[in-house]
Amino acid sequence: MSIRVKDLTYVYNPGMPGETKALDGVSLDVEDGTVLGIIGHTGSGKSTLLQHLNGLIKPDSGEIYIGDVCITSGDVKMTEIRRRVGLVFQYPEYQLFEETVAKDVAFGPRNLGLSDEEIDRRVKVAIAMVGLDYDEIAEVSPFDLSGGMKRRVAIAGVIAMEPEILILDEPTAGLDPAAHRDILSMVRRIHDEMKITLIFVSHNMGDVAEMSDRVIVMSEGRIAFDGTPREVFSHATELSEMGLSVPPAREIVEQIKAKAKDFESDALTLDEAAADIREYLEAARG
Amino acid sequence: MSFIEVKDLVIEFTKIDDEGNEVPGKKAVDGVSLNIDKGSFVAVVGMNGSGKSTLAKSLNGLLLPTAGSVVVDGFDTRDEDHIWDVRSRVGMVFQNPDNQIVSSIVEDDVAFGPENLGIEPDEIRRRVDDALKHVGMYDQKDKGAHMLSGGQKQRIAIAGAIAMRPQCIVFDEPTAMLDPKGRARVMSIIKDLNAEGITCILITHFMSEAEQADRIIVMKDGKVIGDRTPAELFSDIPFVESAGLELPPAIELRKMAGLPGNLSTAAEIAEHIAASR
Amino acid sequence: MIRDITLGQYYPGKSVIHRLDARTKIIATLVYIVSLFIVNNFWGFLIAGVGLAVVIALSKVPVKFIFRGLTAIFIIIIFTVVINIFMTEGRIIWQWKFLHITVEGLSRAGFMAVRLVLLIIGSSMMTLCTKPIELTDGLEKLLKPLSKIGLPSHEIALMMTIALRFIPTLMEETDKIIKAQQARGADFESGNIIQRVKSLIPILIPLFVSSFRIAQDLALAMEARCYHGGSGRTRMNEIHFHRGDAVAAVVMVLFLAVIIASRYIPALF
Known part of the structure; x- marks a missing residue:
């Protein structure tokens, strides 16, 4: 599914001492099936942009089209957007809450109002997709798993909604090198098998270069660079001025x-x- | 005598079984002996669950030995009368920048440690100002802690440790939750502190950070399986991989390009290639 | 949103009000709150309002910043006003089926609203102009005499310090969890009361888990920094009474006297 963002602007604390322009005229077209890497330091507007893409934040001005549906118009159904755009937050394991892994993964599909059989099917597919064994893990409490496993379960919870666009905010943050590698190859497999558009934020420039078809650099609420990894990382000096690197x-x-x-x-x-x-x-x- | 002497240390966590009895659980640290010299910079690496964080918390008596001993500057951590002597000598900075700040205002938080030590108000003021200048946060001393970025919060946490004037600071994955800018800043502060003579112990997953230390201790399943200089460690690629670690990029490249094993930095690789022409 | 509540927030400054001893401000706030309940007519509220306006002006805290705190509490105020307007018996001036509005209802609702607004602004002035640590130190000192009868004054003060410190953190955490569950299609806005209460479970459980994790981390961090209770602790900024505090005390006594006197000014209605 394609994404079209037109002139997006969003201000935090308007008219207050802490007023900040989190997004300042952001425009972006993402083709179906792209892997888009987003880089930028803390406070550059990355997270705000991601939250706009599945309607968690309403822009002050500008438009967002997911496919041919305008999600910034008033009459669009939120569940429809959430079904199309899956958003995995930073440290997603902190949102787990159910008694068993299977129930937790089923939370999203259940909210979509699907039938029990369909929910079961999706839970099984999603757990397999994140590289876990359904029979082994389905009835285990998510709180008893290791950090890397918890994160997989949390990602499965979003995948079970079968989104056409998957957005991941720093999917490897805080993991050890082995878990880091596992999550990255898992993300790549999800993209290839589900044939979806993938957007991910990362501070690891090596990962961004390796994974992305296209990279955007956010700085002070704007898109500073936009292009293939090779184009973007040719701006070494500018990137280092923004506190980023190659x-x-x-x-x-x-x-x-x-x-x-x-x-x-x-x-x-x-x-x-x-x-x-x-x-x-x-x-x-x- | 070394500043910290760890001897045959075992730390075992007890767990509660189904009938509610305490039973021995996993040995998080299992027979570790090591000495840490005053003024050194030691990195501790290993996979999640290797026991490195447990070892770190035993160095200032936050966790006490199940068996064996930890002696800091002559004080045994099990000696309750001297636990504050141990903790004021060995400061600690944790992973999550948010969860280790006690007071809402920056300078009040930095003062928390010295206040607990019962230091005179004027002296606390001096120490707090000095510590904040060390981490480049003096200008923000009146700010609310919740207004700061993760990297800034971590610098405040470091200032909080510095203000206690410790001889050693243990950093338990201090950069894991920071962005590259915050991470670089924290690393440069650690190196400055070490240059001033403070013993630094850095627990980390990032080999690019570990390779800046004088010495790297590798842990696996609660045991120390390696204790070498960075150059020694990274010249032994099979060992590094068996410990579940990553190679620093320059070493990984050396391996991939089939370059000689004595090259361990980007600069050395560059020299080698330039000389081969 | 909940994050907009200014109650409990500190606004850095060096004004006369900021420089007063925390104990003075705590007592003055208590006196002010009591006075708001002594007031029974328009004149009293006018005096209380002017008094507060003077304090705000002296504090140099932007009025906008203060009023932002009111928006969230506005709902409570409207609720109180509506209840009072329709539920008070008296001289009826408008009626429709079982609903009626009375003169007494209107004036009581008005008083209620003004009282609540003054109360909230008054108490937020205390927290806006006092560093949290001074506030809790002040409280600790005020409660000290009670520690003889077993009241843990230091522990209460420390609990307050930590609570004030972690309110913003937990708000952020809550916001994050709500958004994460919304992204999984959770709906907190529709359904009947039972469904709505049930829909809170996916927020509350992660929030509890987070709170325990924070508490555990914080306890370790405090121990690592040699925290061992209140005995033998010193303070970087010892709080002291100054001349300003004496002036403030006199002003508060006068204020209370005027407020009591205002009860005897004939009512406007």
Whole structure:
């Protein structure tokens, strides 16, 4: 499902001492099936934008179309938006509340008013989709699981609503490296298998470079850069002024370029960088 | 004598079984011995559940040994009469910036520790101002804590520890919940503190942070399985992977590109490539 | 939203009011609240209102900031007003079926509304102009004599400090949880009363879990910073009475006297 955002503006605490323009004329078109990475430091407006996309916040001005439905017009049904756009918050494990994993995952589908059979089917699919074993985990209390597992269950709760757009706010925050890798490959699998549009926020530039088809950079409520990872991460200086950085592979490549003048590489991932280095060294030997 | 001496430490959590009896649970720390020297910068790494956080909390007596001992500057943490001597020597900064700030106003929170130590008001004032300047938050001393960003809150928490004038600060995953900017700032504060002679113990998941320490302790299943310098550790890739750790990007790249094993930083890799021409 | 309540918030400043001893402000607020219940006519409310206006002016807290706190409580005020207008017996001036409006009802509703507004603004002035730590220190000192009969004054004060500190945190947490459940299609706005109460469970359970987690973290952090109860604790800013406090005390006594006297001014109606 595609997304079209037109001239979105939102102000926190209007007319108050703490008045801040969280979004300032944001426009954005996202094609169906895209993986869109969003970067920006705390307070840049990322989270506010995400919450607009499934109608949790109403803009002060501007329009949002999900597919061809305008969700900012007054007469749209909220459940309809929530069904189409799944939003997974930061630390989603903190929203778990049911006695069993299966019941918790069923919360969303139940709110959609589906039949019991359909809910059961969706719960099973969603739990499998996040890489957990239904028979093993369905009747377990979500509070007895490890941090990484809890997060999977929480994500399954959103997936069970079978959204056409899935939004994840820092899905790997606070996890150890192993759990981090697992969640990332899980997110990628969800995108590929469910054939949905995926939007994710991350502070890990390496992940953003590797996962995204397209990256937007938020700064002070505006979109500062918008393009392919390669285009966006070519603005190293501007990014660092915003308190952001380029992927580690790019940082290393830049250091190599500074020393070896004829070394050429626009690598963003370690794989690409390694390939360029091998090629260069082979040429040097040969 | 080392500043902190941990000997055969075991920390076991008891749990309540179905009949309501206390039964021995998991050994979170299982026979750890190590010494930490004054002024050193030690990183502790390992997967979730490896016992690193439990070890951290035992270093200032927040958790007491089930067996073995922890001795800080000559004081055993089990000695109730000297527990405040231990805690005033070993400060601690936790993971969640929000949940460790006690007072609503920045400077009042930083004063909390010294106030508990019964220090004179004028001296507290001096220490609070000094601690806030250390973390670059002096300008915001009158602000409400809830108005600050996560990174700023974490700096306040560090100031709260500094104001107690400890000889050692244990940082328990201080950057896990911060954005890159906040993370970099916290790391540079830790390094400054260490340069001033404060012993720093950093628990972290980020290898890019751990590699800045003098020494890295690797934990797995409650045991110390490695205690090496960063260069030693990251030259042993199979070991790092078996401990469930990540390689720092430069090392990962070295491995992927098949470069010699003695290169451990981006600068060294760059030198090597430039020299190969 | 709930976050807009200014009650309990501190507005940094260095005004005359800010500089008063917290104990003075606590007692003055109590006196003011009592006086609002002594008042029985228009003149009394006028005096109380002017008094409050003077304090607000002296405090240099923006009026807008203060009134934002009222918007959330507005509903309670309207409710009180409506109840009073329709439920008071007396000289009927308008009637429709069982509903009627009386002169007495109108004046009582008006008094009620003014009283509530003054009460809320009056007490928020105390918290707006006093650092939370001073407020709780003040309370601790005022309660100190009662610790002889077993009242844990230090612990009460500390509980207040922590409560004030964590109100914004928990509000944020609540907001986050509500939004997360809304994103899963939860509906808190429709259905009958039972359905609505049931719809709160997905909010309350995560909120309880969060609160316990926060409490646990905070307890560890406090212990790590050598907290061991009130004995042997010092304070960075000891609170002291100054000349301003004496002036404030005299002003409050005069104010109370005038308010009592106002009862004998003939009523307007």
